[in-house]
Amino acid sequence: MTTRTVPTPKPIFEKSRPGRIGCNIPVADTPKVDLAAAVGETRDSVAWPEIGELDLVRHFTNLSQINYGIDTGFYPLGSCTMKYNPRINEQTAALPGFARLHPMQPEESIPGAIEVMLGVQDFLKEITGFDEITMQPVAGAHGELTCLMMIKAYHESRGEGDQRNIVLVPDSAHGTNPASAARCGYKVKSVPTDAEGNTDIEALRAVMDETVAAFMVTNPSTLGLFEPHIKEICDLVHEKGGQVFCDGANMNAMVGVTRPGDHGFDCMHLNLHKTFSTPHGGGGPGCGAIGLQSHLEAFMPAPLVTRGAVGEPVLDDDRPQSIGRVSSFFGQFLMAVRALTYLAAYGSDGLPEIARHAVLNANYIKARLKDVLPPAHDRPCMHECILTAKEYKKYGVRALDISKRLIDLGFHPPTNYFPLIVPECMMIEPTETESKETLDEFCDAMIQICTEAREDHELLINAPQKQVVGRLNEAEAVKNLDVKWQADR
Amino acid sequence: MNVPADLKYTKSHEWIRIDGDTAIIGITEHAQSELGDVVFVELPEPGRVLQAEETLGSVESVKTVSDLYAPMAGEVVEVNGALTGQPELVNSDSMGEGWMVKLKMNDASDADGLLDAAGYEAVLADA
Numbered sequence: 179m180t181t182r183t184v185p186t187p188k189p190i191f192e193k194s195r196p197g198r199i200g201c202n203i204p205v206a207d208t209p210k211v212d213l214a215a216a217v218g219e220t221r222d223s224v225a226w227p228e229i230g231e232l233d234l235v236r237h238f239t240n241l242s243q244i245n246y247g248i249d250t251g252f253y254p255l256g257s258c259t260m261k262y263n264p265r266i267n268e269q270t271a272a273l274p275g276f277a278r279l280h281p282m283q284p285e286e287s288i289p290g291a292i293e294v295m296l297g298v299q300d301f302l303k304e305i306t307g308f309d310e311i312t313m314q315p316v317a318g319a320h321g322e323l324t325c326l327m328m329i330k331a332y333h334e335s336r337g338e339g340d341q342r343n344i345v346l347v348p349d350s351a352h353g354t355n356p357a358s359a360a361r362c363g364y365k366v367k368s369v370p371t372d373a374e375g376n377t378d379i380e381a382l383r384a385v386m387d388e389t390v391a392a393f394m395v396t397n398p399s400t401l402g403l404f405e406p407h408i409k410e411i412c413d414l415v416h417e418k419g420g421q422v423f424c425d426g427a428n429m430n431a432m433v434g435v436t437r438p439g440d441h442g443f444d445c446m447h448l449n450l451h452k453t454f455s456t457p458h459g460g461g462g463p464g465c466g467a468i469g470l471q472s473h474l475e476a477f478m479p480a481p482l483v484t485r486g487a488v489g490e491p492v493l494d495d496d497r498p499q500s501i502g503r504v505s506s507f508f509g510q511f512l513m514a515v516r517a518l519t520y521l522a523a524y525g526s527d528g529l530p531e532i533a534r535h536a537v538l539n540a541n542y543i544k545a546r547l548k549d550v551l552p553p554a555h556d557r558p559c560m561h562e563c564i565l566t567a568k569e570y571k572k573y574g575v576r577a578l579d580i581s582k583r584l585i586d587l588g589f590h591p592p593t594n595y596f597p598l599i600v601p602e603c604m605m606i607e608p609t610e611t612e613s614k615e616t617l618d619e620f621c622d623a624m625i626q627i628c629t630e631a632r633e634d635h636e637l638l639i640n641a642p643q644k645q646v647v648g649r650l651n652e653a654e655a656v657k658n659l660d661v662k663w664q665a666d667r
Numbered sequence: 668m669n670v671p672a673d674l675k676y677t678k679s680h681e682w683i684r685i686d687g688d689t690a691i692i693g694i695t696e697h698a699q700s701e702l703g704d705v706v707f708v709e710l711p712e713p714g715r716v717l718q719a720e721e722t723l724g725s726v727e728s729v730k731t732v733s734d735l736y737a738p739m740a741g742e743v744v745e746v747n748g749a750l751t752g753q754p755e756l757v758n759s760d761s762m763g764e765g766w767m768v769k770l771k772m773n774d775a776s777d778a779d780g781l782l783d784a785a786g787y788e789a790v791l792a793d794a
Contacts, residue, residue, distance in 0.1 A: 578703075652704065653705075653728075653729055656706040657754070
């Protein structure tokens, strides 16, 4: 497979010429207003690029052609669920009745929009097994934080707010888990993983007491493994009065097959932008919907999207024990339209196929690569497989070098170096939407790279070679972040 | 991997140079190699009193952020200010110019419980 070579693009500012213009601005037929007098101090120049329409079109078309996305190729970025989002989602989101709503419209004028959100909530209740759902948090980590805030309010309502000041997280947790706990004012303690890749239950038992507010569990774990003792873990935490939060980043492995609400969890977050096919990458708009059991309902962020006395769709703001709003609106409403389209298109027969094919595809990759990149734990995986490249260290090759070489062979690399407990970790999540042919092309490329690592490692160390830029200096990028174009350089 | 015999070690990959009742602490060559390029080192204020195994700072690399732990109880008497502008010293000279914290130990005998070079090499062999 060859990669198209494109010229290094210039910033649009360097194509700017004074006075050049891309459209005909009509002569104003209204009185002139002195801008400075109307709004106060103004800047002489905002340094907008001045460019013709054709040059503008070429600029952005060329940029789009060096972009890599799910529409151009395989994107097995572990823990991110980079699935294909069906085009019909965009068609429904573009319907004028949805697309032209204004966020400040009075509630009485948007019963249809509230009904759409109720529709998504009803689907998510059924899929997760929780009593309540809200789509107010606008990102996965925001959903985590919201759940912890509700757990804190719950403990405080029982007079145990001061006593419970510790949150437990597994040593394989997403970094957002301890961050959310710390943001809520909790101390964080780590729980180790056992040799099989499960939560070390004896270690959990040793630290679990009445000072623990919550245990945050990712299931399936970030090792891509289903936690077989999840019921026992939840019981153990509940016996000491703690709450169990499910990090739902990996829900794609369970949709329609098994329900976290039935496993004993008290609350969870979902990423609509991962599991339920709303836009992902490019920063969203995300939705970190949360599900919870009825004992946490009083503390949910207000307002609730719910039904009134005669079943009419309403926003309920009369919530005295609520933790308050966690965002101004319900994120970007059109992602609810997209999620509902996706859920309705699959239906109860189709949804379990998502999880089954996601798990099948990950296990296929794991089996095809096991001789060159062994799994960190040799047992059936869920929606992603976690492999280790540690044996290539003796050839001077690290997981990062394998990933950089993969770019030259036309694929987006998998997640590297996460979870932290696996040396030279490569985390591969193919999702359910890829064909066997694509999976085979990817596996063939990985096998080729592993041969090159042993025989000609320069190919890896110097990769990528066929891109607009070569190997980036990541340390320099962190130490001297420079993302702003300046005219005087 | 360079594991000098005159240093003490922890399982969490810190090295400790004992000098009377003072302990100089950094991270091992293995640790810097696993972290990759170090971009930021967060160190405690001098004068801070630490319990054994308490988090005393963190090392951020392009891959991850990793906590540093106090190998024993004591008071921070000095930190390596050069790491503020040149965190890469942790990669280039982890056991020399990349040192991090100087601790005045509460009890010098606490150092006896640390790993010696052979003990740390055994930890590395298991990794």
